[in-house]
Amino acid sequence: MINQLNGLTVLRFTKAFRSGGGIEQYLDDLDRTLLKRNKAHIIRTYLEKESTAGEAINTEIGQGRLVEIPLPFTVGMPTDSIYNMDKSGRLKTAKNAPRPGLFQIRNAAEKFRNIHKRHKVDLLIMHYLGTVDSLEIMEEAKKLTIPSIFINHFSNSYFNDPSINAQLCYCTGLAGVSGIGVPRRLKGAFCNLSDGIDMEVFNPAHAWPLEIGTDIPIIFYPARILRLKGQHDVIKAYAALRREGLLAKIVFAGRTDSAEYEEELRGLVSKDGLTDQVLFIGELNQERLRDWYGVSSMMAFPTYHHEGLGRILIEAQAMKVPVVAYRIGGTPEGIVHGKTGFLVRKGDLKSFADRLKELLTDGKKRKAMGEEGRMFVQKKFSLEAFADRHEQYYATILSHSRNVEHSELR
Numbered sequence: 420m421i422n423q424l425n426g427l428t429v430l431r432f433t434k435a436f437r438s439g440g441g442i443e444q445y446l447d448d449l450d451r452t453l454l455k456r457n458k459a460h461i462i463r464t465y466l467e468k469e470s471t472a473g474e475a476i477n478t479e480i481g482q483g484r485l486v487e488i489p490l491p492f493t494v495g496m497p498t499d500s501i502y503n504m505d506k507s508g509r510l511k512t513a514k515n516a517p518r519p520g521l522f523q524i525r526n527a528a529e530k531f532r533n534i535h536k537r538h539k540v541d542l543l544i545m546h547y548l549g550t551v552d553s554l555e556i557m558e559e560a561k562k563l564t565i566p567s568i569f570i571n572h573f574s575n576s577y578f579n580d581p582s583i584n585a586q587l588c589y590c591t592g593l594a595g596v597s598g599i600g601v602p603r604r605l606k607g608a609f610c611n612l613s614d615g616i617d618m619e620v621f622n623p624a625h626a627w628p629l630e631i632g633t634d635i636p637i638i639f640y641p642a643r644i645l646r647l648k649g650q651h652d653v654i655k656a657y658a659a660l661r662r663e664g665l666l667a668k669i670v671f672a673g674r675t676d677s678a679e680y681e682e683e684l685r686g687l688v689s690k691d692g693l694t695d696q697v698l699f700i701g702e703l704n705q706e707r708l709r710d711w712y713g714v715s716s717m718m719a720f721p722t723y724h725h726e727g728l729g730r731i732l733i734e735a736q737a738m739k740v741p742v743v744a745y746r747i748g749g750t751p752e753g754i755v756h757g758k759t760g761f762l763v764r765k766g767d768l769k770s771f772a773d774r775l776k777e778l779l780t781d782g783k784k785r786k787a788m789g790e791e792g793r794m795f796v797q798k799k800f801s802l803e804a805f806a807d808r809h810e811q812y813y814a815t816i817l818s819h820s821r822n823v824e825h826s827e828l829r
Contacts, residue, residue, distance in 0.1 A: 428461075444705065449809060491524075566820035595609065616737055618801055640719045716779070728752055745771070
């Protein structure tokens with residue numbers, strides 16, 4: 420399947436930053452692998468504050484080139500006339516109108532035209548949909564007859580959002596990172612592209628030792644500090660286990676997206692007398708993240724966010740670290756329950772604490788699950804398999820688009 424994208428220019432529009440999150444790492448791993456295998460150009464936009472936005476970043480990778488284009492954004496609700504407030508102050512929108520997003524790209528259609536004028540885009544890939552700026556981009560792509568794919572990175576319940584659903588008609592292809600919960604009406608058009616990680620980066624043999632005691636188990640949770648990620652449930656569950664006499668250390672890693680929530684978490688830690696057992700270590704690069712997995716006994720993932728397929732599930736298991744996670748979105752595709760980790764009903768704190776306790780008190784089970792986890796990830800989520808899925812799907816969409824154009828010309 421290698422070389423299927425030779426000579427093509429692929430444009431990704433994202434609502435992601437250049438680094439710091441699971442989607443960002445997903446895109447970086449994917450693009451670098453595709454460019455090592457194909458003589459292609461990949462253009463990727465990313466969000467940047469207007470005060471710091473610079474020029475495009477060009478990087479030669481493998482056989483091709485990656486162009487990263489910063490897009491200044493506004494925060495909050497747009498002022499488009501389709502939006503207005505009712506008497507109670509709630510937002511009202513016209514039927515099927517695009518919803519306001521937290522981040523809005525100004526003059527999105529113009530930015531898209533300028534990119535196409537300079538780079539001659541063959542395929543547009545949207546990594547978000549349903550907002551005012553995405554509608555502008557999709558309408559412009561249709562005018563320019565550029566085929567487009569929407570890749571959903573979250574739970575497939577998002578396809579029931581009227582704003583997203585209304586924009587699907589512009590898409591030539593439809594995909595996501597999990598096959599769970601795809602609405603019946605879309606199943607025939609949907610492609611599960613899943614995720615992939617570098618098995619050599621996330622290899623226990625390559626982890627460097629850290630200056631932290633490993634005489635007591637470490638419960639690791641690398642995720643953005645954000646209420647929907649559920650860090651408070653880790654603290655509450657561990658507090659209950661501590662009262663039973665169990666001892667562990669909790670390590671939270673990740674970018675702080677809510678300073679208010681972090682302050683609340685620290686207050687909860689202090690209130691429960693856990694200050695010496697809970698660490699906040701901030702955002703980590705990929706190698707440092709691997710090193711922390713290397714000293715961890717298990718990973719907690721009590722997310723309330725509508726995850727597509729939580730990337731950290733795959734990373735942890737590749738590092739032979741069993742996972743205890745809430746069953747939400749696409750998480751069941753990322754764990755073999757009872758073999759590589761445990762799935763717990765969302766918000767069930769008692770069951771969550773019980774599963775943590777099971778791993779804390781049974782070293783043999785932790786080790787066996789860890790071994791199973793790495794084999795599971797190697798089979799399903801290697802970067803090569805990941806790139807194969809994308810190459811094949813992009814080629815299929817482009818071929819279909821050309822056939823349609825040819826048919827219309829006749």
